[in-house]
Amino acid sequence: MTTTQPSVPCPIGRAVGLLGERWTLLILRNANLGTTRFDAFRDELGIADNILSNRLARLVEAGLLTRVPYRDGGRTRQEYRLTTAGAEVLPVLHALAVWGDKHTEPAEPTGPLQVIHQRCGQITTPGRACEGCGEFVRREEEAWVRPWVSPDPITLASPITTDA
Amino acid sequence: MTTTQPSVPCPIGRAVGLLGERWTLLILRNANLGTTRFDAFRDELGIADNILSNRLARLVEAGLLTRVPYRDGGRTRQEYRLTTAGAEVLPVLHALAVWGDKHTEPAEPTGPLQVIHQRCGQITTPGRACEGCGEFVRREEEAWVRPWVSPDPITLASPITTDA
Numbered sequence: 053m054t055t056t057q058p059s060v061p062c063p064i065g066r067a068v069g070l071l072g073e074r075w076t077l078l079i080l081r082n083a084n085l086g087t088t089r090f091d092a093f094r095d096e097l098g099i100a101d102n103i104l105s106n107r108l109a110r111l112v113e114a115g116l117l118t119r120v121p122y123r124d125g126g127r128t129r130q131e132y133r134l135t136t137a138g139a140e141v142l143p144v145l146h147a148l149a150v151w152g153d154k155h156t157e158p159a160e161p162t163g164p165l166q167v168i169h170q171r172c173g174q175i176t177t178p179g180r181a182c183e184g185c186g187e188f189v190r191r192e193e194e195a196w197v198r199p200w201v202s203p204d205p206i207t208l209a210s211p212i213t214t215d216a
Numbered sequence: 217m218t219t220t221q222p223s224v225p226c227p228i229g230r231a232v233g234l235l236g237e238r239w240t241l242l243i244l245r246n247a248n249l250g251t252t253r254f255d256a257f258r259d260e261l262g263i264a265d266n267i268l269s270n271r272l273a274r275l276v277e278a279g280l281l282t283r284v285p286y287r288d289g290g291r292t293r294q295e296y297r298l299t300t301a302g303a304e305v306l307p308v309l310h311a312l313a314v315w316g317d318k319h320t321e322p323a324e325p326t327g328p329l330q331v332i333h334q335r336c337g338q339i340t341t342p343g344r345a346c347e348g349c350g351e352f353v354r355r356e357e358e359a360w361v362r363p364w365v366s367p368d369p370i371t372l373a374s375p376i377t378t379d380a
Contacts, residue, residue, distance in 0.1 A: 059323035061364035063316030064245050064309055070320075071312065074236035081228050115319075137319045143311035143343070145228055148235065151308060152227030155279075155301045156234075159223035179307070200225035 070114050071144060075099055075107045080141045083117060085196065086209040088131040108132055116141065118212065139211035142191065146179030163199035170195050170207065234278050235308060239263055239271045244305045247281060249360065250373040252295040272296055280305065282376065303375035306355065310343030327363035334359050334371065 060066055071077060078097050087093055094104055111117040116138035119130040149165055167178045171193045174184020182189050195205035224230055235241060242261050251257055258268055275281040280302035283294040313329055331342045335357045338348020346353050359369035 059321060061322045061324070061326040062245075062362065063314075063320065063329050064312045065242065065316070066320040066322070067312040067316030068238050068241045068245075071315070072236065072238035072241045074232050077232045077236045078229065081226075081232075140315060140319065144308060144315060147307040147311045147343075148228045148231040150227075151235070151301075151304060152229070152231030154304065156227065156230040157223060158225050158230070160225070162225040165227050179311075198226065 067144075070110070070116075071141065073107070075103060076111065077145070077148070079104075079107055079111065080116065080138060081145055083132065083134050083138060084142060084145060084208055085206050088120075088133055088209075089129075090132070093132075111138065120212070134209055134211040136211045136213055139191065139209075142208070143179055149178045163197075166197040166199070168195045168197060168205050169193055170205070231308075234274070234280075235305065237271070239267060240275065241309070241312070243268075243271055243275065244280065244302060245309055247296065247298050247302060248306060248309060248372055249370050252284075252297055252373075253293075254296070257296075275302065284376070298373055298375040300375045300377055303355065303373070306372070307343055313342045327361075330361040330363070332359045332361060332369050333357055334369070 060069075071080075075097070079093060082093060082096055087096060090104065090108070093099065093108070094101060097104070108117065112119060112132070114137075115135055117132045118135050120133045121128050122131050146167075153164060166175045167189075168174070169176050169182040169184055169187075169189045171187070172182060172185040174182060176183040176189060180189075181187060191208055192210065195207045197203065197205050224233075235244075239261070243257060246257060246260055251260060254268065254272070257263065257272070258265060261268070272281065276283060276296070278301075279299055281296045282299050284297045285292050286295050310331075317328060330339045331353075332338070333340050333346040333348055333351075333353045335351070336346060336349040338346060340347040340353060344353075345351060355372055356374065359371045361367065361369050
């Protein structure tokens with residue numbers, strides 16, 4: 053896609069050239085949960101402004117996020133919206149969630165991340181067919197509960213499809 | 217597991233604390249394809265010795281690889297073998313392969329990475345039920361062809377299960 057990605061023959065190598073970076077994955081996690089604004093990413097992630105600027109610019113350049121203007125009082129600002137390519141990082145996030153849940157421990161006991169199939173209301177394993185109804189979990193029917201943040205389910209953000 | 221991983225409440229955050237790093241993911245890719253020795257990782261990845269040493273030590277400390285002695289002529293050396301936790305990074309690699317194949321391009325045209333269900337011999341999408349026979353693809357039945365390296369399928373490495 054861009055110069056931010058090596059163009060090696062292996063698709064994993066190419067993906068890792070962009071996605072193999074901690075802040076990038078955390079930004080994409082939160083973007084998939086609906087975060088769009090610079091200040092919100094900063095506050096949620098506890099990331100330094102310069103690092104956040106750099107990572108957002110790389111993700112825009114690589115086509116995973118796109119800048120969209122919004123009105124903030126009298127000013128026009130830019131927010132960062134997921135593209136299809138950014139939304140399709142979801143299976144990577146699912147796989148990381150499953151691995152992290154199985155192979156690592158939180159410092160303080162906490163309720164687990166829950167993925168809910170909103171169509172049937174059941175909790176299911178990330179990235180699998182719904183364990184409640186057996187159907188494929190469509191993105192727009194998927195919500196996450198992060199009990200350490202809030203008991204309320206968050207429906208995944210919809211990508212905007214104006215990019216190439 | 218260890219001090220190399222932050223112990224935040226979010227399992228994705230914990231996974232990314234360890235796996236959100238380019239060389240780490242490339243080492244785990246090659247370890248899943250059967251690479252075990254320091255010199256082989258170095259030659260395959262083109263990684264500097266000091267970075268490779270550091271990443272291997274982190275992966276051992278975090279329990280994804282384990283050191284196993286082997287005889288090299290008259291000397292005893294250590295090789296790096298996948299644990300269950302290291303082998304179970306496979307769904308992350310599958311998801312990265314699918315994303316990279318769809319959203320990035322190699323610099324030179326090349327045949328794609330192929331995942332083969334060896335039990336039925338069909339090519340299938342990484343991480344899905346076999347598109348040939350419909351069955352779940354067990355790890356020990358999965359082989360990869362990386363045509364830019366060799367036309368020969370590589371059966372995935374088996375983890376050793378002596379770790380906790």
